[in-house]
Amino acid sequence: MNKLKSQIAVTYSFKTVRNQAIIKGALLILGIILMQACQNSPKHNTSQVQDEEHPNITKLKSQNAEFIPEIIKLNEKVYVAVGYDGSNASMVIGEQGVVIIDALRALGAAEKVAEEFRNITDKPVEALIYTHGHLDHTGGTSAFIGNNKDVKIIAREGFKDELEEHSPVEPILKQRNIRQFGRDLPAKDIINRGVAPGITPTDRAGKGYIAPNLTFQDSITLNLAGIDIELHAADGETNDELFVWIPDLKTLFTGDNYYKSFPNLYAIRGSQYRDVKSWGESIQKMSTYPVEYLVPGHTRPVSGKTLVHSNLKNYSTAILSVYQQTIDAMNKGYTLQQTVDSVRLADSLIEQPNLQEFYGSVPWGVRSIFLHYVGWFDGNPTNLYPLSSSQEAKHMVELAGGEEKMFHKLSQALEKSDYQWGLELADYLLKTDYEKVKVTKVKIALLRALAAEQINAPARNYYLSYSYELEKSLEKSAL
């Protein structure tokens, strides 16, 4: 600041100035000096830090390179369409025809890809394989095969059995789905969906779906369009998942058991248990094949035997390590939260580019495994008959010395970037009769602050979507 004072003094020493221009110039210099002084003050530094992009957001944005639309020629006979929709569709060219693997979601997007494929070869589609039943891989089939009833459409037995349209809680699943994928977010908030672009085509989504006409149980080898193709059941993200292995081309299609992100062992939109152990073992099995070309269900394909092998290896190690650590912690009698707190990936795995938590999240996987094996009771008798949420909130507010004091702590939590603690305090207050609008506004700020430093796209999308819902509810209550 001393330097600043002397600079100001120098500026004011222009006593002999005789014209307006010089005075203006001096004032300008003074303005610049004052601006610099403000920028150097600690208060301004804090807001500057908040405005800067968090490194996690920069990383999440870098994942967008995985979704740039492109028809990738992977080898002489395999083409992969990336970025035309949320997932990938591939074409394998045989002697007398082609085989399509996965069909995207939107019929409009599938038609574009089908046209691109036809520009490469006009051989007819002889078969189409679904790697699993999720709509983002099955909605555009008719674009590839038209009305041709002779095309083999192949999937596993039990195909689509577990999907949400069969769920009695479908309405809430739909709402959570909208939040996880950020479907209603304004464009300025959208980065991506972890393993898919932030916005995906909606032109006739799902309208091209055609049911399989050939299913198998464990494994099957078929000669399709003159190519020997092995299909192997591989429980993982879904229980109808399979992988496709083409020995002659050394190419393996993983379905959604593999993509460039830590796997989504549990989907926060609400999903049934994804068999984590089987998922890890499915990838382990893939890693025993001499794969040179790996085609994931999402994100760009990977080439090169060594890279493919190490990617599959670290993926299965990560999944099985999360699984085993969870089981071990549970057997020690740890509660759910203690189990979550105790599980972490080895440093060597945390650093792997294909294991960043863009889509899946380690603690979510741990919770899912824990609940799968023992249900809701975490073993601590405190939790057999817990206080109702309003009783608990009442006691916590008392403990804090009253609502005003708790609100003060809440505001402090926001200021100190202790966002999660802030959310918990806000939730206590929201269960009381204390000023709902005031608390909700802080909760909105906390959710947005968390979103601004999240590497995980579903979490970021959920925080933001929920914050807009709260904002809308405030607007409604003000009317």
Ligand SMILES: [Zn+2]
């Ligand atoms: Zn998918």
